Structure formats: C-alpha cells, structure tokens
Amino acid sequence: MIRSVLGSVVALAGAAAAVLSPFRGWYDGRLGRHYRIADLFDGIGGTHPGLWGSMWLPLLFAAVVTVVGVVVRSRLLVALAGVVALGFTVLWTVRLGQATGSVAVAADGSGLQLGVAYAAGGGALMLLGAALLPGRRGGRLRRSDRNRPYAAPGAEDPDTWPPTQEPGPSVQTSPWPEPETDPYTGPDPYNGPPPARADQDTAPYPVQEEGRDPRHPPRS
Structure with a gap:
C-alpha cells in the first residue's frame, strides 16, 4: 500500500512538472511553448507557433497518460x-x-534554463513512479492468493492429499460380472465329521475289544 501511494505521488x-x-x-x-513540434524534425527556427502546435502538446500527452496509468495502476502506461x-x-x-x-x-542565463530541467526531471520522475508502482496484475494476484484453492495434482503425481481426482476405471476386462465372495469365513460344514451332540456318545464307532472280530456277535 505504501509503495503504491509513493509511486503514484512521484509519477x-x-x-x-512536465506539463x-x-x-x-x-x-x-525563450519559452518552451515557443518551439514548434516540427522544429524537432526540420531544425529549430525563429517561428512562434500556437499552443497546440508547440512542445506543450507532447508533454501534455505524457501527463494525461501518467494520470490514466496511476488510476488503473498500470506501470506500462506510466513508463x-x-x-x-x-x-x-x-x-x-x-x-x-x-x-547553436x-x-x-x-x-548570465543565456544558455539552458529551468524549463528544460522541469521537462527532463518530470520524465525521470514518471519512470521512477512506474518502478515504484506495484502494478494492477500483481495486486490482483496477491489478493487472490489468500483464498486460492488446492491445485489439482498432475498426471505424474495423482496420489496427493486432499484428494482432487476421481477414481480411475476398473481394471476388469471380462464382460461378465465378478462373482461375489462368500461372507461366511468359518470351516466348511461338508468337510470332516459332524460336530458331536450332548445326548450322543462322543465316539462315532463302537469300541472294538482286543482279540474279538467285530463282524460276529459274542455268543451267550
């Protein structure tokens, strides 16, 4: 803010000073308005032009452009x-x-006088003011930096946080749907002996006595 005000005042x-x-x-x-603009290209003569055909016109143009540049905060216009x-x-x-x-x-005052210093010094102050001005574009960027959202990651770095990309397509290549997994995670009830109940003998087969053939019942 201080730099902007200082640059505007200097410009x-x-x-x-220039105008x-x-x-x-x-x-x-001889006053500066007594020199024609055409004298800059044809050589300086002794003719006194009107105000709008004198050196005042380009310096007035420079002053107007400076005011516009300060209002819109354009360093280019001021420069x-x-x-x-x-x-x-x-x-x-x-x-x-x-x-000459x-x-x-x-x-004795017969050479260059104060008007030339005003014109040259005014142009130098305009350039200095342009250097001090922050510029319109720079000011907007600084204000937008406060609320700038997270930038989306590039293709080379998709795994960033916070997530800003949608998940990619499935890698399934078969036209048929994938089978659903069985939510049951216990042992298979069809493999192995059935679990014993409390009202049954825990031995699934009769105990064979030593030395007796289980195919023939004992004689009474």
Whole structure:
C-alpha cells in the first residue's frame, strides 16, 4: 500500500512538472511553448507557433497518460509517459545543439534554463513512479492468493492429499460380472465329521475289544 501511494505521488509530480515546463524559459529567455513540434524534425527556427502546435502538446500527452496509468495502476502506461517526455526533451536538446553549436548553462542565463530541467526531471520522475508502482496484475494476484484453492495434482503425481481426482476405471476386462465372495469365513460344514451332540456318545464307532472280530456277535 505504501509503495503504491509513493509511486503514484512521484509519477503525478513528474507529470505536473512536465506539463508546466513549456511555460518556463528553455533557452536564452525563450519559452518552451515557443518551439514548434516540427522544429524537432526540420531544425529549430525563429517561428512562434500556437499552443497546440508547440512542445506543450507532447508533454501534455505524457501527463494525461501518467494520470490514466496511476488510476488503473498500470506501470506500462506510466513508463510510456516518462519515455515520451524524456524523448522529446532529449530530441529538442539535440536539435538545439545543431542550431547553436553548443548546449550549456551560462552564468548570465543565456544558455539552458529551468524549463528544460522541469521537462527532463518530470520524465525521470514518471519512470521512477512506474518502478515504484506495484502494478494492477500483481495486486490482483496477491489478493487472490489468500483464498486460492488446492491445485489439482498432475498426471505424474495423482496420489496427493486432499484428494482432487476421481477414481480411475476398473481394471476388469471380462464382460461378465465378478462373482461375489462368500461372507461366511468359518470351516466348511461338508468337510470332516459332524460336530458331536450332548445326548450322543462322543465316539462315532463302537469300541472294538482286543482279540474279538467285530463282524460276529459274542455268543451267550
């Protein structure tokens, strides 16, 4: 939050400095709004243009783009405005050096003046404000991180917790249904002798006496 406010203030201060710079002296007492935009491409002349055809127009455009970028929290727009302001100021300086043969600050005020510093400083402040702004997309991501759900695991790691995938299809390949398992887990009642009852002799067969054939009954 502090970074966002600081970046906005710095960017807006740079926009204000840039839009006010054409109303200050740029060189040898000549105001910035007295230079045509066409002078940047044809060479600096002595013609005084109207306000909308002077150096004030690109700097006003940079200031408006800065305000829009601060409102929507777009670092790209604010940085673009700073590049526009600095670019036109540097191009004007190059054309001035070609026309006068030297670009310097004279002690008597005949050289570069405060208006150029306003324009260049305003563009630099716009770039600094763009660097300080957190950006619209970054802010949204930070707010959404608080309630972000668990991400679904990839195909290479399906066994994760909490479970986020449905169980896969059965591996059964036969068209017939699988037989149900018998829930009874005790011994098979058809294998082995039946269990003895309390009213019967526990011996399933009569006891054979030693030396007697069980096929012939004893004589009385």
